[in-house]
Amino acid sequence: MIESICYRVALEIVPLGKLLPARDEAICHQQLKIMIKFLLRKGIKLSKSSSIHLVQTSALSVLELCLHQNAKLRYYLQVKQIRSIHETVLSTFAGMFVGLIIRLSPGYIIQAMVSFKYSYFFNLLLPPIILNSGYEMKKERFFKNLGAILTFALLGTFISAVVIGILTAILALTGIDSLSLSLLDSMIFGSVLSATDPVTVLTIFQSLKVDPQLYAIIFGESILNDATAIVLYETLKQYRDQEFHFSNIGHGVLSFFINFGASLFFGVLFGFSKLYKFPPIESCIVALMAYASYLFSNGCHLSGIVSLLFCGITLKHYAYDNMSLMTKRTTKYMFRVLAQLSENFIFIYLGLTLFTKPTLDFKPFFIFFTAIFICVSRYCAVFPLSNMLNAIARYRKRSEILPSKHSIMLFWSGLRGAVAFALAAGLKGPNANAMSTTILVVVVLSVIVFGGTTSRMLEILKVETGVDEGEIDSDDEAYNEYNDYNHVLTNSQGSIVSSDNNNSGDHRNISENINNLSSSQAHWFISFDDKYLKPLFTRQCNQDTKPEERWHHERNHNDEIVGLSIETQKHPN
Structure with missing residues (x-):
């Protein structure tokens, strides 16, 4: 009787039928019964709560061990000043190593528990990274290069998605690897792979003090690119169930301005508050309100990434001056630590899922051609737009925005990352497993190849490093x-x-x-901000x-x- 109760409780915790194929599900059920019998023979009383902890603690221990070892490796790299390999690459390899061990082990329960969950990524792991990006961003460089950033983030992402979608549709027509993809499925596949994640490149840029303008363009493009890719992905998914409406065209633009206005509203709230007298409460409210902007926007079917990004920018620009010194220091390092843990966890999970995901469907030719497609699409999205921006700059008798070596580095920074991997979890259709597996492999390869060779590319292209930016943001701690x-x-x-x-x-x-x-010559928005907005909101x-x-x-x-x-x-x- 007790054995059957424990067995049913365990099945409620781990829905094996949903996570594992039928072949592995039967083996896993048998192993689960054997494990419960063994524990009962040893005199261990399994209540409902202890059954939950038995399975969950094992899975969490595996992930915590990976994070712990990754922190040690990161410390070693920083002490020895090793820049040829980045910590995200090590995190991916660590996840792959542990995932391979779990895959080869006879048990399936831990493998089922460490499977990726789509909602965890977007609700828990992604927000700290986006918030920290907006909170620590050099806003003057961002707004001075806003035209170039929006060009690559909006138009470049659209070009990349279309190129990948069309090439994938053509590949499916050849019947290679028994692929059967419609044009809509191919375009959805392209929208997923249009999301870039150059966190590895940006970290190396920051440590080497690469040209601030190049850093600002790559950083801004990567953040807004994710929001654009998600909006494009969600819009294309709606075409399965409803007819096309012209309102869908302006959905991304509308969400951008609405979320900016909502973020500005949060900044106004803090600007006129008296929370600076209570630093612990103030720090909690800052974090919770930022997270609320993300959830509220997602609940309204808008872009939570854009909302959280500009909420972080607005909080740092307006609310930061109203905070106590203790809260300034607390929020700065709290957001940084949470973002660091989330990034490491995501890349460990990438490598882990490569071996532990139960529905993997490897199609070698599809993976090979997809890797080529993302390079072709990145080329089409970077170099023509770079030439266009440089031509406009020359017409206005200004210096080039992106010299040729900077354009090459922008191309090299187009590695795919966690956002593409998370979006792949929501793919539907008969070839969903093949597409998600291909995206997973391409993401891991791009992180290892492009992320691992960034330092070498900087040397080959002779990109200037050690550049002193020579400026501070108006709201940074000048003193x-x-x-x-x-x-x-x-x-x-x-x-x-x-x-x-x-x-x-x-x-x-x-x-x-x-x-x-x-x-220096100030941007028009900076002048307007210093004259009107700053005095109003602080x-x-x-x-x-x-x-x-x-x-x-x-x-x-x-x-x-x-x-x-x-x-x-x-x-x-």
Whole structure:
């Protein structure tokens, strides 16, 4: 009796019939019964909760072990300053190694538990990455290159999707690998693979200090490209069930402006709040409101990525000046840590799923030609648009936006990533398994090949590195070393030594950057923002009070915390 109850509970937790083929399902049922009998013989009482923990804990332990080892490898790479291989490539290989072990092991239960779930990615893993991208983005560079970014993100993504879709439809007509894809299925397949994810390239760019303009274009294109690809994918999926309407054409543009307005509204809320008096509550509200913008937009069938991105930008630009110093530091590192964990988890899952996904359907020729198709589509989306933008710049008697070597690096940064992999989980039809498997393999190959050779390509193309950007954002911590009270040093006697004297040179550099920034030609939106929006959406005291005075104003509150820490060191329990 107890055995049958435990068996039914376990089946509720792991729906084997949905996750495994019929051949493996029977074996898994048998192994599950054997495992339960063994535990009962050993005297282990299996309640409903213990049965749940038995299966879930094993799966979570596998993933946690991968994250732990990946953190060690990342630390080793940074200490040894190894740049030839990136941590995302290591994460993918680690996932593949563990996935291969699980695949070769006789059990199927853990394999079923670590299978990818579409909703987990979009609701839990993706939001921290997007929010951190908007929160830490260099907004001046982004808006100065907004024209080029929108060109590649909107028009380039559309070109890439169409090229892949048409080439896939032609390939299906040849009957290779017994493919049977309609034109609509081919276009949906193209929309999925049009989503780029150059997180590996951008991290290398950031560490090597590559040209800020090239970094801004690749970064902005990658973020808005994901939103465009998702909107295009969802729109094409609707054609299966309903007729085409002209309202679908403007769906992406409408969601963009509506979400920007919603994000601006959240910035206004924080601009007129008094939460700066309560830093712990303030940090929680900032994170929850940003996440609410993502869920609200998705619930309204809009683009949650665009909403969250611009919510992060607006929070950093307007709400950041209204935050206490403690909240500034807390949110900055909290978002960064969550994004780092999510990225590592996603790439580990990519490698893991390559072997543990139960419905894999490998078609070698389809995979080979798809890898060629994404290169062709990226070429068609980058070089013609780069030539067009450069021609417009020359017509206006300005310097070229993208020199030839920058265009090549933009092409090289078009590796596919987690968004394409997650969208593939929602594919339907008789060839859905073949398409999702092909997308998974292509994503892993692009991360390893393009991501692993980025540093070498920078050397071959002789792209300038070590570039000092020479500018700071208006809302960044311009007097970071001065007004951040956390930059104090504790000597061996337990006394507090201010680091102001040690950073006098940094203060002079910051002042020079401010002067250079003010003397440079400002973008029209930046001028409008400084004149009207900033004074409106930030507290007046922050505009009129000098940074030094604001620091002393909030230092009184922080003195209590530091004083308590010193007393604890002097009189430990």
